[in-house]
Amino acid sequence: MVDLRWLTSLDLVRSESSEEEIEVDARRLPYRTLNERLAELVRQGASRLRVLAVSGQRYLGTNLMAPVRVAIDGVPGNDLGAFMDGPQIEVMGDAQDGCGNTMNSGLIAVHGSVGDIAGHSMRGGTILVRDNAGYRVGIHMKEYGERCPAIVIGGTAQHFLGEYMAGGVILVLGRSLETGDIHPSRYIGTGMHGGVIYLRGKFDERFLGKEVGVAPLDDDDWATVRQYVFAYARYFDEDPEPLLRGSYAKLYPRTRRPYGRLYAY
Amino acid sequence: MSWSDLENRYGDDRVSSACGLFGFIDTTGERHDGQAAISALTSMKERGNGLGAGYAVYGCYPQLAEAYALHVMCRTEDDRNEMARYLAGAFEIVHQEPLPVHSSAGVVDAPLIWRFFCVPRQADDGDKDADEYVVRAVMTANTRMEGAYVYSSGKNLGMFKGVGHPEEIAEYFRVADYAGYLWTAHNRFPTNTPGWWGGAHPFGLLDWSVVHNGEISSYGTNRRYLETKGYHCTMRTDTEVMAYAADLLMRRHGLTPKQAALVMASPLWNEIEVLPEEEQRTCQTIRQTYGPLLMNGPFTVIIARSGELIGLGDRIRLRPLTAAIAGPMLYVSSEIAAVHLIERQVEAVWTPFGGEPVIGRLGEVPECPRAVPKRVARIIEEPTYG
Numbered sequence: 047m048v049d050l051r052w053l054t055s056l057d058l059v060r061s062e063s064s065e066e067e068i069e070v071d072a073r074r075l076p077y078r079t080l081n082e083r084l085a086e087l088v089r090q091g092a093s094r095l096r097v098l099a100v101s102g103q104r105y106l107g108t109n110l111m112a113p114v115r116v117a118i119d120g121v122p123g124n125d126l127g128a129f130m131d132g133p134q135i136e137v138m139g140d141a142q143d144g145c146g147n148t149m150n151s152g153l154i155a156v157h158g159s160v161g162d163i164a165g166h167s168m169r170g171g172t173i174l175v176r177d178n179a180g181y182r183v184g185i186h187m188k189e190y191g192e193r194c195p196a197i198v199i200g201g202t203a204q205h206f207l208g209e210y211m212a213g214g215v216i217l218v219l220g221r222s223l224e225t226g227d228i229h230p231s232r233y234i235g236t237g238m239h240g241g242v243i244y245l246r247g248k249f250d251e252r253f254l255g256k257e258v259g260v261a262p263l264d265d266d267d268w269a270t271v272r273q274y275v276f277a278y279a280r281y282f283d284e285d286p287e288p289l290l291r292g293s294y295a296k297l298y299p300r301t302r303r304p305y306g307r308l309y310a311y
Numbered sequence: 312m313s314w315s316d317l318e319n320r321y322g323d324d325r326v327s328s329a330c331g332l333f334g335f336i337d338t339t340g341e342r343h344d345g346q347a348a349i350s351a352l353t354s355m356k357e358r359g360n361g362l363g364a365g366y367a368v369y370g371c372y373p374q375l376a377e378a379y380a381l382h383v384m385c386r387t388e389d390d391r392n393e394m395a396r397y398l399a400g401a402f403e404i405v406h407q408e409p410l411p412v413h414s415s416a417g418v419v420d421a422p423l424i425w426r427f428f429c430v431p432r433q434a435d436d437g438d439k440d441a442d443e444y445v446v447r448a449v450m451t452a453n454t455r456m457e458g459a460y461v462y463s464s465g466k467n468l469g470m471f472k473g474v475g476h477p478e479e480i481a482e483y484f485r486v487a488d489y490a491g492y493l494w495t496a497h498n499r500f501p502t503n504t505p506g507w508w509g510g511a512h513p514f515g516l517l518d519w520s521v522v523h524n525g526e527i528s529s530y531g532t533n534r535r536y537l538e539t540k541g542y543h544c545t546m547r548t549d550t551e552v553m554a555y556a557a558d559l560l561m562r563r564h565g566l567t568p569k570q571a572a573l574v575m576a577s578p579l580w581n582e583i584e585v586l587p588e589e590e591q592r593t594c595q596t597i598r599q600t601y602g603p604l605l606m607n608g609p610f611t612v613i614i615a616r617s618g619e620l621i622g623l624g625d626r627i628r629l630r631p632l633t634a635a636i637a638g639p640m641l642y643v644s645s646e647i648a649a650v651h652l653i654e655r656q657v658e659a660v661w662t663p664f665g666g667e668p669v670i671g672r673l674g675e676v677p678e679c680p681r682a683v684p685k686r687v688a689r690i691i692e693e694p695t696y697g
Contacts, residue, residue, distance in 0.1 A: 077357070100648075101354060101648050101651065101652050102354050102355065102646055102648030102649060102652070104357060120648075120651070121647060121648035121651050122648075123357075123646065123648060124646065140647065140660065140686050142646055142647060142648060143631055143646075158686060159660075159684070159685075159686040161631065161633070161647075161662060162628070162631060162662070177684075177685075177686065178684035178685065178686065179684075180662040181628045181662070181665075201684060202684050203684075204628075204662060204664065204684065205627070205628070205664070205665070206627070222684060222685070230664075230682060230683075230684065232582075252585060253581075253582075
């Protein structure tokens with residue numbers, strides 16, 4: 047069920063490459079101009095780009111329909127990698143809201159935190175977040191056939207994690223929590239009817255979404271978690287072993303159709 | 312010319328939603344020119360559609376700081392004369408002038424905008440009564456006159472707003488030339504109400520100003536309640552109730568910003584149930600007392616008054632707001648890129664929980680709440696504005 051193809055592409059991102067990296071200065075460029083310039087470079091055969099001084103420009107990576115690598119310095123705007131199909135984006139800091147919105151394939155790795163609704167309606171590919179995430183991460187995320195999107199958050203997330211989640215994997219590692227702290231996230235999995243959420247660390251069971259069940263991890267779950275923990279650790283140069291210790295819980299949808307009877311009389 | 316002529320210049324009914332908010336307070340009281348707020352707001356151009364932008368600046372009239380600075384929009388010269396006559400009856404007018412504007416700014420169909428620096432004629436009873444007197448005078452003027460109204464009435468507070476993009480409105484009103492220790496700014500994308508000059512944000516009463524993103528679905532209930540307290544809504548947009556609610560709760564009833572947040576964005580009942588007993592009683596009492604001022608629907612607002620800035624989102628955070636600290640500066644913005652654009656040394660960045668106010672006060676070093684997940688703070692080598 048887990049899409050492992052991105053692991054190979056991950057190696058590409060982190061390994062030294064002989065390919066030339068082309069720098070693009072984003073200063074004062076409107077988002078349309080900037081995205082067109084990046085697309086033009088890719089059409090001309092560029093495979094590694096570095097965008098400098100980004101300041102809120104939206105939709106970066108959306109129109110690059112190829113497995114190119116894009117490093118972003120500065121603060122990318124909303125909907126980073128929206129509808130993205132193929133590229134591997136590395137953000138050297140925080141991303142804003144809507145990162146990976148309806149993303150189809152590829153990788154977004156954030157050396158910082160993301161805002162609200164990261165991975166909104168995501169249907170393939172992977173998002174790795176070193177630190178924390180805002181509200182409604184993975185809302186409406188879905189999977190089909192071999193495509194299984196994944197979001198790994200190193201720290202913690204705010205409320206409505208996995209809202210209306212229909213498929214895919216969300217893993218939250220709780221690294222930013224201090225001893226004794228619980229995840230602040232409330233209403234996790236509200237409306238969830240597919241996919242799975244793994245939480246490392248304590249959380250408040252009184253405020254889970256009504257549609258969510260809690261279970262210990264079985265062997266298959268551990269295999270999935272291990273893969274993503276290793277990927278996270280390798281990407282952000284962390285030791286995976288401590289991240290595999292601690293209490294893990296699996297949150298799953300108790301029914302595939304939570305609202306099947308909502309409007310039926 | 313009617314007000315409707317000053318409305319939506321595209322004559323369409325586009326519905327999308329965004330709106331850009333930005334604000335900061337320098338808690339040392341040092342004054343900053345308008346360029347930072349203009350650059351930050353303009354960088355979020357996509358959040359608006361040219362149908363409204365505006366700025367509020369606190370501390371911009373130091374020479375006339377003791378007079379109420381009434382900013383007035385008028386359709387015609389006759390309307391302005393009528394307003395001037397009314398104000399001259401109610402106040403001693405210390406100074407009056409048209410707002411200086413650059414007519415080349417690309418702004419069209421602008422109304423006449425004047426400022427009157429006023430002292431209430433019967434102000435011997437102290438500040439509190441003077442404030443009440445000004446509220447009554449503003450309400451009377453705005454409900455009686457068809458072609459002119461007061462849209463800003465605070466001391467040492469200026470508001471500059473209209474139909475246009477952020478950079479157009481800034482150039483038109485020469486916003487960069489003003490200086491203040493607290494700025495709020497708004498880029499509008501009107502959805503449910505017309506994009507007209509009076510409907511641009513900020514909204515104000517006395518020294519309150521409000522900029523708002525979202526919609527207040529409870530507008531009808533809120534408005535009816537406020538009318539029973541002497542506030543009359545004349546601007547045809549939901550944000551207005553937020554300014555009057557702030558005035559009622561925090562000035563007249565003396566609630567703290569945290570208590571006012573419990574009124575406007577109360578925690579859900581199931582969250583109140585698990586609070587310690589004392590807090591539970593507070594929340595219950597507040598909800599029972601001020602139920603009609605609960606603001607329902609998706610919203611983020613920045614509410615400000617002299618010396619204080621409050622950022623607040625609805626309780627389930629359906630609109631964005633990010634907060635940041637840099638030394639004595641507290642920033643709130645729809646998008647954090649706007650802050651990094653103008654501030655080199657951001658120390659802390661966080662996403663406030665819905666319903667939890669971000670508060671900055673003159674003379675108090677801003678602090679990041681402990682319980683909220685932090686974001687990366689970093690130094691941008693070279694600020695890109697200026």
